[in-house]
């Protein structure tokens with residue numbers, strides 16, 4: 001303790017430039033200005049995170065609000081969130097394998113197949129829906145176990161295994177549903193996910209809980225750092241973060257709390273799917289940031305051999321990542337059938353590339369080792385806004401697919417360029 | 430002489446039909462630097478990968494503290510206090526310095542990371558090695574220079590009270606000043622009672638810090654030498670196969 005010195009008291013002439021600080025820093029020191037400069041520096045090193053996606057979201061919102069009078073209505077906002085939920089879930093599912101530098105092309109059809117299984121069990125075989133749901137999740141877990149076995153254990157590229165499954169599961173779905181078959185989703189609890197809203201007070205309560213948890217986590221972290229004797233970031237950053245959540249969340253809840261019913265009935269409140277997505281996002285982020293499993297996903301994505309030599313059970317982590325991905329894909333399927341209201345043999349066939357696109361647009365790297373769940377969620381919102389906006393402008397699916405494809409290539413380019421940049425910075429220093 | 434901390438005897442390793450280690454003996458002593466030299470492809474890295482548990486041997490006996498041990502995984506090696514700084518460094522570019530130093534042995538509290546404690550231990554370790562060139566322990570490794578990476582890899586090895594530290598060509602990519610720093614570090618480790626195995630092609634470095642010099646030639650240990658009783662020319666002779674030490678061949 002007594003040996004601790006602060007940079008400002010050592011040396012005859014304290015140098016203000018960060019480069020000459022004698023002691024090793026922790027990146028937490030300094031004023032907001034210093035932190036902001038460090039952030040800009042990280043951006044210049046190609047570590048842009050979700051920034052391009054957030055910028056895209058803002059630009060698209062402004063653009064569409066000028067082009068269509070309906071875009072910024074309460075009704076469309078709620079609609080947008082429920083449209084996006086499926087893709088947000090799928091994008092988040094894919095993050096777990098993308099972090100490893102792997103891919104799961106079968107995530108979409110996994111959601112489709114498990115939902116086909118679910119609905120046929122309920123509608124045809126009169127299985128209680130809860131039991132059918134458990135079976136659907138078991139099928140998802142089994143799917144991930146299957147993929148993980150071939151990728152992590154046998155060593156086949158995930159691209160190949162999941163492409164095979166992409167075809168195989170389309171066939172399986174067809175067998176389960178029967179060609180031309182279509183089953184309605186009549187379970188109220190499932191329909192409610194996307195079609196019902198929480199009471200208005202619950203929306204505000206949810207925001208309150210989010211703020212409390214964020215604040216609690218921040219202060220817990222700070223207390224632990226203080227206990228360990230390492231510096232904390234300036235406290236104003238915590239207030240800024242909470243402020244941003246309060247403002248954005250508050251605006252969203254306020255809009256969703258207004259009556260958006262078209263005729264007699266009152267429609268108001270936050271759609272039920274929103275808190276479900278937020279809970280999964282929070283748990284997933286917690287796991288990725290604060291547990292061994294999460295850290296090892298990043299490590300393997302960065303340098304699998306280094307991880308192995310450090311004692312990480314690489315095969316097991318890889319395998320588990322595929323199981324997590326397939327399991328979350330089932331949740332995404334659930335959101336989808338709740339919104340669509342029916343299941344047919346083509347369920348989940350088209351969405352998977354949008355899921356990858358969502359993650360990559362949001363700043364998750366295709367090369368592995370970089371990205372967060374929130375990035376995938378923001379990327380999914382970007383794609384949902386494009387789909388929604390173009391739909392309002394009566395531009396059909398053709399234009400939508402082309403624009404989404406273009407955005408994906410653009411995002412992948414940003415990904416590749418920032419990778420080169422962060423590699424390039426290695427040689428510069 | 431003290432009892433060796435680690436004692437290898439009759440170590441064998443083949444890759445398919447190619448026999449890379451043909452019955453190798455090696456000892457390392459606490460507080461001493463044992464240099465392992467030999468030409469490219471002699472089998473030095475293969476020998477130490479077995480000690481690290483990343484590439485188990487096919488045959489032979491490893492004794493640690495006089496007791497036979499099995500080294501089948503990096504975890505088993507780490508549990509004994511064997512730490513390796515690899516020739517190719519093996520760091521994760523996308524993680525920061527603290528995360529790399531603690532990879533595979535994170536400090537947790539209720540199953541979640543205690544980042545403060547890890548950050549503290551990481552900076553303390555770097556400071557104890559007199560590292561001054563690193564700006565922040567939260568820098569991503571991708572933003573570090575070659576010498577800084579080397580420093581991080583060494584700091585990682587000594588973080589957890591290692592008893593045997595193995596360095597595979599730690600100075601190969603370094604400039605004059607940084608080489609000096611790393612060699613100084615090696616001596617510091619030995620002073621603290623750690624057994625050090627240093628692999629190097631640079632005989633000047635070897636003679637600067639080593640107590641013992643072991644020469645590997647085509648998968649066989651051809652000489653165990655005392656650094657104070659041998660010369661550069663002798664060592665070169667053994668490395669190139671021009672000389673053979675009679676009593677050393679088992």
Ligand SMILES: Nc1ncnc2c1ncn2[C@@H]1O[C@H](COP(=O)(O)OP(=O)(O)OP(=O)(O)O)[C@@H](O)[C@H]1O
Pocket residue numbers: 444447449467468469470471472473474475476516
């Ligand atoms: N995984 C492997 N598969 C096949 N052969 C291997 C493998 N690893 C090493 N070898 C071979 O084993 C021999 C010894 O390699 P090793 O890397 O141990 O040499 P070294 O003494 O460390 O050489 P250098 O000084 O160049 O680092 C070489 O001929 C190499 O080609």
Ligand SMILES: [Mg+2]
Pocket residue numbers: 473474475516597
């Ligand atoms: Mg080598």
